[in-house]
Amino acid sequence: MADPLDYLRGFAVTFKKLFEDRVTGDYRGGKAKEGAPDNKRPKPERFHGRHVLNRYEDGMEKCIGCELCAGVCPAKCIYVRGADNDPDDPTSPGERFGYVYEINYLRCIHCDLCVEACPTQAITESKLFEFSFTNRNDAIYTKNELVVDDDGMPQKMPWEDWREGDDQLTSGWMRATSSAGDHRYEGSVHWAGELGYGVRAPEVGQSAGTISTDGGNSPAEVRSENDG
């Protein structure tokens, strides 16, 4: 026989919740009236959001138009065309630069394989994921919209809901995957500086930099082991 009190014990659980802390926040999707709270949950460093095209600290673009990102994209949503740099007024260091760059966000699945593939850390991810469009043209981000502004910050489109800090953690997934499984490369810098942020610190990881990675001076034994 069921204990009649068992019926009531269930209600006690739900009743108690009235006095517990709320787990949900006040979120109004950027449409809050003056003064009303409108908070978003902080996003983790590795979060895959809308992409940005980075620039070097001197303002040069990082993209070299190699199309690796377009090649790896499983959703086939990147379109890149490279062109030769004008020697007198180069867009990027080196010979080539990304002349056309488009990402179709109606297709993108935010797997961030493009971020892992890019050899120059040109394409990385911001923490923005709230962007909805009312027409297809807005959904196709062109280079003009993706490339960071002169302060190195992502450009903010009118239909995007940016909050403070969303633009601060860019490139986290690129940094997290840079050691490519080799624990000795964890905790060391594998990337060039970014306009607006400088050289970002790596995650500490397991071993905190047992290999020096300062541009080609790594120990000989590591080199032969890897190239063998």
Next chain:
Amino acid sequence: MTLTDPEHLEQSEAGGLGDNIDGAERVKRRGSDSAVLRLSEAECAEIGNDPNTDADDERVLLNMGPSHPSTHGVLRLMLEMEGETVLRSKPVVGYLHTGMEKQAEQLTYLQGGTNVTRMDYASPLFTELAFSLATEKLLGIEVPERATWIRMLMCELNRMSSHLLFMATNGMDLGAVSMMIYGWREREEVLRFFEKVTGLRMNHNYIRPGGVAADMPDGWEADVEHLLALIPPRLEEYDILMTGQPIWRERLQGVGVLNADEALALSATGPILRSTGYAWDLRRDEPYLAYSAVDFDVIVGSYGDCYDRYAIRLNEIRESMRIVEQILDKMPAGDYRVQDKKVTPPPRVRIDQSMEALIHHFKIFTEGYKVPEGEAYACVESPRGELGVYLVSDGTSTPYRMHVRGPSFINVQTMPHLMQNGLIADGVAIISSVDPIMGEVDR
């Protein structure tokens, strides 16, 4: 009585319901008297429009779904009802078919993870794992120990989040609406951890052939400990709210009963098979990863009813936490992806240092890596049962054929047998307790 018992078949051919029409006519019109309704859409329409239908024949053909809140997505059930009793039923699947197995033939093994992870969206890491294990078998590589343990940690957490989702939907389907909110709330805590590790709440593409995409983030131990401290008291609440609740028990006990023979005949696996008392868990019976190095119990039921299936899942959350605790203690250090330069791209810094590394990087990300000719099957114990991936390779960098043994798909077959001669309201409890994920059913 087993399903193939000839006596059972004979009996059902001869007698039973609808005695007013002769046997042959009835078989023609409504299929045989097994639990499964074997009628095509056209035949159903014909019966519906038949002016000669006996006025005393109270049987009704009813469609439940594909868009029904309790059918978990887009499952459609054709039910033959008499009053409120379900006589026969037929699950109709395919409404979420997106051709993912075919799609896999277009994607390299590196990209494949983004595709398979979308099948069972409540436990994406398991499909990634099965796909990776099958690919690794073909490649003949062994993943580093740390990768194995990270995979185990993530999968057990995923089992927890998937079962927590079950708790939520099971509660919701049976009217315990607060339970729905509690279940989602706890699951969100787990997903928040996934987001920290993989960058995404679901559909991670984190477990890849050769290892995992990234090492655990700084401070992950504290996050896991937080989860381990947070969830047990919540499970106690579930116990009060549901396990011990007389209403809950009356609603589930003795409903949707299956015995072990039937479950085996229908190839059911996972909690459905275990609820019948048949202890079958691939983690223990065909150990993969490092499951032989951790201590856990296989939870079994004894009645094979909806209540057992609920209780098994609840206790499996506890077992998973036990495993996670052990993983916390035992997590080895070292590489988290196999250091085979044909499979794993070079560390980013090497791209600038070595021409060879640069070439490997380009090759892996554009044409992928070639996988030797052959075929392989790898299976894992997903929260829903045996999840297997069968790969055929023709030596190129994309699979020649991929087939997924989705436990949801096969478990859906048990539904007519569970529902036969039950009430339609119990049908809701049964669908919920089978816990099918339609993304995996239809693929």
